[in-house]
Amino acid sequence: xxxxxxxxxxxxxxxxxxxxxxxxxxxxxxxxxxxxxxxxxxxxxxxxxxxxxxxxxxxxxxxxxxxxxxxxxxxxxxxxxxxxxxxxxxxxxxxxxxxxxxxxxxxxxxxxxxxxxxxxxxxxxxxxxxxxxxxxxxxxxxxxxxxxxxxxxxxxxxxxxxxxxxxxxxxxxxxxxxxxxxxxxxxxxxxxxxxxxxxxxxxxxxxxxxxxxxxxxxxxxxxxxxxxxxxxxxxxxxxxxxxxxxxxxxxxxxxxxxxxxxxxxxxxxxxxxxxxxxxxxxxxxxxxxxxxxxxxxxxxxxxxxxxxxxxxxxxxxxxxxxxxxxxxxxxxxxxxxxx
Amino acid sequence: xxxxxxxxxxxxxxxxxxxxxxxxxxxxxxxxxxxxxxxxxxxxxxxxxxxxxxxxxxxxxxxxxxxxxxxxxxxxxxxxxxxxxxxxxxxxxxxxxxxxxxxxxxxxxxxxxxxxxxxxxxxxxxxxxxxxxxxxxxxxxxxxxxxxxxxxxxxxxxxxxxxxxxxxxxxxxxxxxxxxxxxxxxxxxxxxxxxxxxxxxxxxxxxxxxxxxxxxxxxxxxxxxxxxxxxxxxxxxxxxxxxxxxxxxxxxxxxx
Numbered sequence: 057x058x059x060x061x062x063x064x065x066x067x068x069x070x071x072x073x074x075x076x077x078x079x080x081x082x083x084x085x086x087x088x089x090x091x092x093x094x095x096x097x098x099x100x101x102x103x104x105x106x107x108x109x110x111x112x113x114x115x116x117x118x119x120x121x122x123x124x125x126x127x128x129x130x131x132x133x134x135x136x137x138x139x140x141x142x143x144x145x146x147x148x149x150x151x152x153x154x155x156x157x158x159x160x161x162x163x164x165x166x167x168x169x170x171x172x173x174x175x176x177x178x179x180x181x182x183x184x185x186x187x188x189x190x191x192x193x194x195x196x197x198x199x200x201x202x203x204x205x206x207x208x209x210x211x212x213x214x215x216x217x218x219x220x221x222x223x224x225x226x227x228x229x230x231x232x233x234x235x236x237x238x239x240x241x242x243x244x245x246x247x248x249x250x251x252x253x254x255x256x257x258x259x260x261x262x263x264x265x266x267x268x269x270x271x272x273x274x275x276x277x278x279x280x281x282x283x284x285x286x287x288x289x290x291x292x293x294x295x296x297x298x299x300x301x302x303x304x305x306x307x308x309x310x311x312x313x314x315x316x317x318x319x320x321x322x323x324x325x326x327x328x329x330x331x332x333x334x335x336x337x338x339x340x341x342x343x344x345x346x347x348x349x350x351x352x353x354x355x356x357x358x359x360x361x362x363x364x365x366x367x368x369x370x371x372x373x374x375x376x377x378x379x380x381x382x383x384x385x386x387x388x389x390x391x392x393x394x395x
Numbered sequence: 396x397x398x399x400x401x402x403x404x405x406x407x408x409x410x411x412x413x414x415x416x417x418x419x420x421x422x423x424x425x426x427x428x429x430x431x432x433x434x435x436x437x438x439x440x441x442x443x444x445x446x447x448x449x450x451x452x453x454x455x456x457x458x459x460x461x462x463x464x465x466x467x468x469x470x471x472x473x474x475x476x477x478x479x480x481x482x483x484x485x486x487x488x489x490x491x492x493x494x495x496x497x498x499x500x501x502x503x504x505x506x507x508x509x510x511x512x513x514x515x516x517x518x519x520x521x522x523x524x525x526x527x528x529x530x531x532x533x534x535x536x537x538x539x540x541x542x543x544x545x546x547x548x549x550x551x552x553x554x555x556x557x558x559x560x561x562x563x564x565x566x567x568x569x570x571x572x573x574x575x576x577x578x579x580x581x582x583x584x585x586x587x588x589x590x591x592x593x594x595x596x597x598x599x600x601x602x603x604x605x606x607x608x609x610x611x612x613x614x615x616x617x618x619x620x621x622x623x624x625x626x627x628x629x630x631x632x633x634x635x636x637x638x639x640x641x642x643x644x645x646x647x648x649x650x651x
Contacts (some may be wrong), residue, residue: 277485281490282479288476334486
């Protein structure tokens with residue numbers, strides 16, 4: 057296993073991000089010629105391609121990039137917090153918790169709320185609260201003085217996901233058609249509702265998050281040594297944990313509220329980045345943000361083009377990639393699971 | 396100075412520790428001994444602020460331990476618990492570098508200290524190896540280097556202290572000796588050392604003060620000659636031992 061320099065990696069990943077963004081803008085049900093991309097910067101163009109770019113493609117690729125960056129960096133932080141590389145927001149129930157929160161808001165708020173201007177932020181807050189509850193429960197259950205029990209962590213995730221499934225079924229039972237469609241969309245993980253309000257909502261949370269999380273990198277490194285060890289290095293462990301649980305629940309919550317449960321991004325990305333540049337969170341978190349954006353952009357572009365003009369849900373693509381990856385990781389960790 | 400005053404600890408109705416009075420002077424090595432379950436690790440946890448005592452208080456360099464600002468305290472108090480749960484592939488250099496987290500001495504200085512700490516524990520060759528792929532003894536050496544790097548140089552905040560919980564448990568004979576040499580050389584620089592040891596002879600060979608714990612109380616405390624007697628060992632460990640004299644160092648030698 058040879059390590060690469062973090063700065064070189066971040067440079068290459070950033071270039072890949074630019075390429076993925078351009079690719080995402082150009083391809084879809086209608087292919088846009090590269091020369092038209094310049095038209096993005098002038099609002100006077102009113103031909104079809106420019107309108108497609110402005111109202112459909114641009115919000116869509118920005119949403120994918122922001123959600124990917126959010127899930128990638130939150131995944132990296134959670135794995136540090138749980139001291140285990142299997143902690144992924146979708147596997148340990150945080151995404152499900154967030155989707156229950158979102159469903160609750162949609163159900164009790166009614167269709168009127170969803171259509172109105174304040175609908176999205178309110179759904180995001182519901183998702184945040186749901187995600188926060190789920191993270192706190194899983195964390196309390198699975199970590200102790202001596203470390204994290206992987207099996208408890210994954211089992212707690214199963215329990216929360218099952219509970220979320222039951223809640224969603226209950227809501228679906230009472231919901232009317234429009235609401236039903238909305239709720240099931242959250243379960244699938246789809247970016248097809250991309251529009252500017254969603255991009256704004258996501259950006260307001262994710263952009264500050266991407267700058268805040270890497271600042272906790274050094275403290276997270278110390279947490280990996282063990283909680284006592286971190287405390288003896290002068291780190292206020294309890295405060296740090298509370299802050300990180302809050303920030304990741306916020307990130308995952310808002311990502312879920314705009315794009316539903318896109319699984320496995322938070323698992324695959326930090327793992328790949330760790331293989332390439334090592335586990336130091338000061339570089340792992342920004343690296344995971346960039347590579348997460350690249351992965352979700354590519355997955356979403358594939359979802360839009362593979363069966364064009366029909367669209368696959370983006371979550372299906374990431375799950376197809378992620379599930380075998382997860383099984384491989386499980387095999388690798390098998391000895392540790394028997395705890 | 397590090398001082399425990401009338402410490403006691405009860406957990407769910409059981410008295411784990413009772414009436415502990417203890418002083419660790421800077422520049423001296425103090426070793427805590429005792430059979431399994433005597434409360435050695437609990438005592439370390441009280442002394443380092445991991446667990447709050449049920450009664451009594453811990454005074455560290457003049458003020459009670461919990462009044463110290465965590466970051467400032469970490470500059471002069473380094474604690475090495477038993478077995479770290481670290482299971483991410485950091486290199487030895489990165490692990491030891493974490494010992495410098497409390498300090499703001501800059502990368503150049505920190506790198507020098509990390510190199511020196513790794514070389515002191517005989518671990519320079521581990522520098523680029525992954526922690527997850529090391530043997531138990533190698534891991535323990537890297538962790539020891541980390542604890543040493545944390546208090547490598549005097550700091551304006553007060554006297555430095557090094558607290559180690561069974562630092563030699565995974566070591567072979569050579570590395571046990573090496574650890575004790577390191578501990579003694581830190582003490583000569585004015586660092587107060589407090590450690591839990593299992594091996595009575597190792598303790599006798601390097602400690603200025605021995606503290607014998609038995610059932611949560613201090614059974615004896617003082618110089619190795621005073622603490623390591625046949626009656627004391629019979630009382631605490633229920634073992635008939637003979638006490639000799641080490642031919643080279645002159646310290647007591649427990650022969651079972």
